[in-house]
Amino acid sequence: MTATWTIPTIRAALAAKKISARELAGEYYAAIEKRDPELNAFLTLSKDRALAQADRVDAAVKSGAALGPLAGVPIAVKDVISTQGVRTTCGSKILENYIPPYDATAIERLDRAGAVILGKTNCDEFAMGSSTENSAYGPVRNPVALDRVPGGSSGGSAAAVAAGLAVASLGTDTGGSIRQPGTCCGIPAMMPTYGRVSRYGLIAFASSLDRIGPFASNISDLAEVMAVIAGHDSNDSTSADVPVPGYTQNLEKSVTGLRIGVPEDYFGEGLDPEVKEKVQAGIALLEKLGCRRIPLSMPHTDYAIATYYIVATAEASSNLARYDGVRYGLRVPGSTLIEMYRKTRERGFGAEVKRRIMLGTYALSAGYYDAYYLRAQKVRSLIARDFADAFLKVDAIITPTAPTPAFRLGEKTADPLQMYLADIYTVTGSLAGVPGISIPCGKTRLGLPVGMQIFGPLFGEVRVLQLARAFENAGGGA
Amino acid sequence: MKISREDVLRVAELAQLELTPEEVELYRKQLDEILTYVGKLNELDIEKVEPMAQVLFAAAGDVHPELRDDTLFPCNYGEAVLAQAPDAQPPFFRVPKVIEK
Numbered sequence: 001m002t003a004t005w006t007i008p009t010i011r012a013a014l015a016a017k018k019i020s021a022r023e024l025a026g027e028y029y030a031a032i033e034k035r036d037p038e039l040n041a042f043l044t045l046s047k048d049r050a051l052a053q054a055d056r057v058d059a060a061v062k063s064g065a066a067l068g069p070l071a072g073v074p075i076a077v078k079d080v081i082s083t084q085g086v087r088t089t090c091g092s093k094i095l096e097n098y099i100p101p102y103d104a105t106a107i108e109r110l111d112r113a114g115a116v117i118l119g120k121t122n123c124d125e126f127a128m129g130s131s132t133e134n135s136a137y138g139p140v141r142n143p144v145a146l147d148r149v150p151g152g153s154s155g156g157s158a159a160a161v162a163a164g165l166a167v168a169s170l171g172t173d174t175g176g177s178i179r180q181p182g183t184c185c186g187i188p189a190m191m192p193t194y195g196r197v198s199r200y201g202l203i204a205f206a207s208s209l210d211r212i213g214p215f216a217s218n219i220s221d222l223a224e225v226m227a228v229i230a231g232h233d234s235n236d237s238t239s240a241d242v243p244v245p246g247y248t249q250n251l252e253k254s255v256t257g258l259r260i261g262v263p264e265d266y267f268g269e270g271l272d273p274e275v276k277e278k279v280q281a282g283i284a285l286l287e288k289l290g291c292r293r294i295p296l297s298m299p300h301t302d303y304a305i306a307t308y309y310i311v312a313t314a315e316a317s318s319n320l321a322r323y324d325g326v327r328y329g330l331r332v333p334g335s336t337l338i339e340m341y342r343k344t345r346e347r348g349f350g351a352e353v354k355r356r357i358m359l360g361t362y363a364l365s366a367g368y369y370d371a372y373y374l375r376a377q378k379v380r381s382l383i384a385r386d387f388a389d390a391f392l393k394v395d396a397i398i399t400p401t402a403p404t405p406a407f408r409l410g411e412k413t414a415d416p417l418q419m420y421l422a423d424i425y426t427v428t429g430s431l432a433g434v435p436g437i438s439i440p441c442g443k444t445r446l447g448l449p450v451g452m453q454i455f456g457p458l459f460g461e462v463r464v465l466q467l468a469r470a471f472e473n474a475g476g477g478a
Numbered sequence: 479m480k481i482s483r484e485d486v487l488r489v490a491e492l493a494q495l496e497l498t499p500e501e502v503e504l505y506r507k508q509l510d511e512i513l514t515y516v517g518k519l520n521e522l523d524i525e526k527v528e529p530m531a532q533v534l535f536a537a538a539g540d541v542h543p544e545l546r547d548d549t550l551f552p553c554n555y556g557e558a559v560l561a562q563a564p565d566a567q568p569p570f571f572r573v574p575k576v577i578e579k
Contacts, residue, residue, distance in 0.1 A: 326563075326573055
């Protein structure tokens with residue numbers, strides 16, 4: 001049974017020679033083979049690479065050499081993160097046969113830590129979506145309820161961990177794409193501070209927002225993966241040169257006396273009553289653990305979705321201009337260069353990607369730049385200021401992660417705006433750059449997981465992880 | 479109505495996208511709805527607010543993050559990169575003729 005493995009139990013079992021890294025990888029591949037046909041969480045399995053890495057770990061065990069912090073740990077990676085020699089599609093037809101010539105820094109760090117990368121996970125095309133239904137390779141099903149979406153855009157990474165097909169996984173979060181699927185699938189999921197984890201080798205969607213972060217089945221494993229992937233990287237000019245504190249060493253510290261801010265703006269119209277009830281109960285549990293609840297007002301919350309969909313699409317329209325059939329990916333021949341560009345992009349991109357390129361191009365075009373892009377960047381300042389002001393008064397901010405539990409497949413595909421509103425509580429933190437985590441806080445009467453979000457100040461991941469761990473230890477997830 | 483058919487065609491041209499007539503109408507309607515929603519940003523007085531382009535600049539106050547030194551280092555990826563190209567003729571990418579004589 002794979003679901004019972006955690007990073008510490010793997011470490012102990014390898015050291016005690018109760019299992020080899022190769023056997024463990026084999027267990028996970030067997031589970032994937034059995035379960036993934038109905039989930040569609042994986043797009044590519046990287047067996048050769050995984051088994052070669054497992055053999056290196058086993059050789060180290062045999063020779064008594066020091067093992068890396070994630071030695072033998074089976075990990076899945078969202079298919080927007082470059083993996084040398086392993087196909088990386090971004091969930092798009094335009095990169096169907098693309099094989100990166102190098103590893104992303106996050107992958108290189110996992111590799112060096114001894115992690116075994118099982119394969120690449122399904123996602124919304126170029127990470128654009130909240131349900132994983134925008135993948136060119138078919139939707140992912142939620143392992144908790146197969147008729148429902150796993151959230152998105154990192155739906156495959158969330159579903160893989162929730163179904164026990166990986167011990168941990170990497171996703172990316174631009175407007176909620178780690179936290180919201182974490183919620184939908186009922187597992188912890190973390191978006192680190194902007195700049196905390198290198199994005200070298202992450203295929204860009206919206207560069208002022210994109211972040212890499214982990215999913216795991218518990219907070220301790222989440223902290224262990226964070227400890228490996230965080231830190232400055234000279235290959236990414238947006239990576240922050242800020243010391244990384246010990247995420248695992250500080251995890252079990254008491255949360256007594258911490259001030260938790262609860263912004264009324266996140267509990268208004270549109271919030272499902274059952275979700276509201278569970279999150280309120282979660283806040284009460286944190287109070288019982290000694291946290292002090294402080295009411296907050298974050299008045300620009302309601303403008304976050306509008307701001308986000310201008311900023312993110314403007315950046316996307318620019319980033320995705322590179323898919324033109326010249327250097328990599330799909331090429332559809334044309335008699336002129338322009339015709340080749342247009343035919344390639346017409347056939348290679350799906351509907352949501354085209355929609356966002358169009359929206360972003362419009363927002364940046366002559367005559368509209370001031371009215372849309374510049375205005376949105378200014379409102380982004382106001383949203384960031386809401387957070388900066390709040391963190392003068394509180395140590396963390398607690399909100400629901402998503403307004404509803406996982407919705408049904410097909411429920412929102414016809415109405416892009418409704419789909420965008422699934423990210424209403426997550427985009428705020430994305431725009432402000434602060435770290436955020438989603439942790440399970442119970443289930444609805446239908447058995448669907450509910451998530452509670454904890455925001456911390458810039459580079460304050462430790463505080464967020466401590467609160468999440470205390471909550472988990474107190475049984476808050478049940 | 480904020481978005482006309484002509485707007486959609488103009489934007490598609492700028493973005494190098496070829497759209498079917500059905501897509502033109504669908505995107506016109508959907509972009510119109512989204513931009514109408516985005517119109518709520520007009521409720522705010524932003525005259526004295528600075529635009530935020532980058533989180534780390536904002537986090538660092540007025541101090542800009544250090545830029546790296548502009549130093550040369552060997553970059554021997556040419557072959558690996560060209561191997562991914564749909565039509566390579568090393569050391570070049572081949573494309574349809576650009577300049578008419």
